[in-house]
Amino acid sequence: MAVRRYARLYRSASFSAKIMIVAGVAVCVTLVFLLLFSRFLTPYDPYEFTPDRLSPPSWNHIMGTDRLGRDTFSRVITGTYWSLTIAFVSVISSLAVGSFLGAVSGYMGGRVDTVLSLIMDAIWIFPTFVLALVVALVMGPGLINTAIAVAVVALPVFFRVIRSQTLAIRDQAFVEAERLINAKPLYIIRRHIAPFYVSSLIVLTSLRVARAILTVSGLGFLGLGIPPPIPEWGTELAFGRLEIASGAWWLSVFPGFFIFLSILGFNVLGEGLEEILRPVTVTNR
Amino acid sequence: MLFILLTVIFFVMRILPGDPVTIMVGEKAPPEEMQRIRHFLGLDRPIEVQFYSFLGDMFTGNFGESLVTHRPVILELSSAYPATVELAVGATLMGVVIGIPLGLVTALKRGSVVDHSGRIFTFWTYSMPEFWLGTLLQIYFAVQFGMLPTSGRLPATMDLRTITGLMTVDSLLQRNLGAFVEAIRYLILPTVTLGLVTLMPQVSRIARASMLDQMREDYIITARAKGLPEKIVLYRHALRNALLPIVSIIGLSFSGLLGGTVLVETIFSFPGLGRLLVSGLLNRDFPVVQAIVFMFSIVVVAVNTMTDVLFAVLDPRVRY
Numbered sequence: 001m002a003v004r005r006y007a008r009l010y011r012s013a014s015f016s017a018k019i020m021i022v023a024g025v026a027v028c029v030t031l032v033f034l035l036l037f038s039r040f041l042t043p044y045d046p047y048e049f050t051p052d053r054l055s056p057p058s059w060n061h062i063m064g065t066d067r068l069g070r071d072t073f074s075r076v077i078t079g080t081y082w083s084l085t086i087a088f089v090s091v092i093s094s095l096a097v098g099s100f101l102g103a104v105s106g107y108m109g110g111r112v113d114t115v116l117s118l119i120m121d122a123i124w125i126f127p128t129f130v131l132a133l134v135v136a137l138v139m140g141p142g143l144i145n146t147a148i149a150v151a152v153v154a155l156p157v158f159f160r161v162i163r164s165q166t167l168a169i170r171d172q173a174f175v176e177a178e179r180l181i182n183a184k185p186l187y188i189i190r191r192h193i194a195p196f197y198v199s200s201l202i203v204l205t206s207l208r209v210a211r212a213i214l215t216v217s218g219l220g221f222l223g224l225g226i227p228p229p230i231p232e233w234g235t236e237l238a239f240g241r242l243e244i245a246s247g248a249w250w251l252s253v254f255p256g257f258f259i260f261l262s263i264l265g266f267n268v269l270g271e272g273l274e275e276i277l278r279p280v281t282v283t284n285r
Numbered sequence: 286m287l288f289i290l291l292t293v294i295f296f297v298m299r300i301l302p303g304d305p306v307t308i309m310v311g312e313k314a315p316p317e318e319m320q321r322i323r324h325f326l327g328l329d330r331p332i333e334v335q336f337y338s339f340l341g342d343m344f345t346g347n348f349g350e351s352l353v354t355h356r357p358v359i360l361e362l363s364s365a366y367p368a369t370v371e372l373a374v375g376a377t378l379m380g381v382v383i384g385i386p387l388g389l390v391t392a393l394k395r396g397s398v399v400d401h402s403g404r405i406f407t408f409w410t411y412s413m414p415e416f417w418l419g420t421l422l423q424i425y426f427a428v429q430f431g432m433l434p435t436s437g438r439l440p441a442t443m444d445l446r447t448i449t450g451l452m453t454v455d456s457l458l459q460r461n462l463g464a465f466v467e468a469i470r471y472l473i474l475p476t477v478t479l480g481l482v483t484l485m486p487q488v489s490r491i492a493r494a495s496m497l498d499q500m501r502e503d504y505i506i507t508a509r510a511k512g513l514p515e516k517i518v519l520y521r522h523a524l525r526n527a528l529l530p531i532v533s534i535i536g537l538s539f540s541g542l543l544g545g546t547v548l549v550e551t552i553f554s555f556p557g558l559g560r561l562l563v564s565g566l567l568n569r570d571f572p573v574v575q576a577i578v579f580m581f582s583i584v585v586v587a588v589n590t591m592t593d594v595l596f597a598v599l600d601p602r603v604r605y
Binding site for chain 1: 401408409411413414416420421423424427540541543544545547548551552562563566567574578581582585586
């Protein structure tokens with residue numbers, strides 16, 4: 001059912017939207033493939049020191065090696081696993097928590113709504129990246145902790161979108177009817193209001209994954225993300241930058257390129273989907 | 286709003302792991318000594334008392350003393366903020382000066398090659414992490430040695446008396462043209478990086494979209510039907526109305542821009558608030574972190590208020 005509906009929407013899309021979706025899906029599928037099979041795709045052990053230090057890209061090491069002789073290609077591929085897992089975990093958790101709170105807040109109204117909105121506004125007024133930095137410091141380094149830091153700053157985005165959609169729907173006649181036959185609020189939200197969220201959530205999730213990758217690697221870049229020797233892209237880039245003076249450009253160019261490409265992929269996918277799904281409101285920042 | 290902000294900052298700083306006193310005097314300090322310092326800093330008082338005195342301090346600009354340099358935080362801030370102001374103003378100008386024309390051109394030539402390449406360019410910069418773009422620029426300009434400086438604010442040999450702290454303004458006030466040129470040269474790379482990534486894409490996208498919206502309106506048809514020259518129709522009629530969303534996106538993106546300064550300043554060793562924040566975070570220098578986060582948030586709130594006011598100026602229908 002749903003698949004056919006999306007197929008129809010895709011066929012009726014403009015040419016540029018089609019290109020964006022196809023390109024976005026291609027990048028994202030490749031990245032997820034790398035994430036799942038990174039272990040089998042690396043030609044070398046990403047953590048193994050070899051005497052082959054700081055060698056430029058060649059047929060043996062297509063992205064060169066670092067100061068400790070570790071193969072950059074293997075490290076970047078392994079980095080896919082870390083960077084993307086954190087991004088996905090964080091977006092999924094802020095999606096779940098943010099939309100749940102948004103739906104409850106919008107549906108219940110009253111004091112619950114006031115308090116929740118106030119909390120979300122408080123998170124919202126901090127510059128996002130600065131907030132992520134502080135939360136990351138509070139939580140300490142690590143996969144889950146970094147994911148939480150990135151998730152917290154994205155909470156208000158999901159909260160606001162879902163809340164405003166719930167507000168728009170909750171007084172419609174069909175919701176009123178459910179209330180009259182004494183249906184439970186959570187049942188009404190799940191059964192009758194939630195389907196309206198789908199379009200905007202798909203678009204928003206894609207755009208937020210892009211943003212999350214950016215934040216995760218930014219934290220890693222400043223040394224507040226995943227600690228070395230784990231080859232998270234941002235951390236790798238930060239260490240690679242130290243080698244610019246010795247002429248080893250490949251150590252910062254390749255990890256950065258993967259960050260850029262994955263952000264681009266999810267952004268393009270999100271924009272393309274936005275064009276065909278046309279959700280009511282999507283605020284992204 | 287400010288009150289909530291302060292409350293959040295206060296409690297977040299208190300739940301940070303790591304005891305500031307231990308960091309100050311080291312692990313091996315005798316307990317009596319630590320107790321004395323704790324008392325001196327007021328950290329042994331009940332948490333409510335600490336909270337109220339914190340609120341009072343924040344409003345009077347008393348941010349305490351840095352745990353690392355032992356200078357008052359307000360001094361640290363005042364020596365760092367002009368750098369950030371220069372950077373942020375430059376980046377905003379950059380975003381507006383490139384973003385708006387790009388948006389207009391792509392809107393007017395809709396569907397053409399110009400439109401497509403403009404949109405691809407916008408996507409490209411929108412997805413570019415500022416720390417990667419900055420690194421690439423550094424690699425390039427490190428090779429092209431001497432073309433543009435890649436770190437700092439002024440050459441080490443050049444000494445400039447501080448008046449406002451804004452290098453460009455100071456050098457002009459002292460009629461030191463050489464220093465002015467240098468200050469601008471040092472600003473170019475950080476500004477380009479920040480402006481191109483955090484503001485330009487948003488501005489040009491919104492400019493394109495809102496210009497397209499305006500061109501569909503009836504008053505455009507009327508203006509054209511009256512025989513007004515196309516230039517006047519575009520710039521006097523359409524652009525004026527299209528400016529509103531552009532102003533509001535600049536306000537909204539400002540928070541991202543401040544976040545970007547943290548990364549850009551770190552890359553280009555630009556001694557501003559962002560770099561101070563990072564070193565404060567890494568050293569657990571709570572008073573400094575607290576003060577900077579507070580300042581950043583105030584600036585975001587202030588900029589958003591300013592955009593609202595500007596809205597009322599630009600659009601006579603908006604009244605508060």
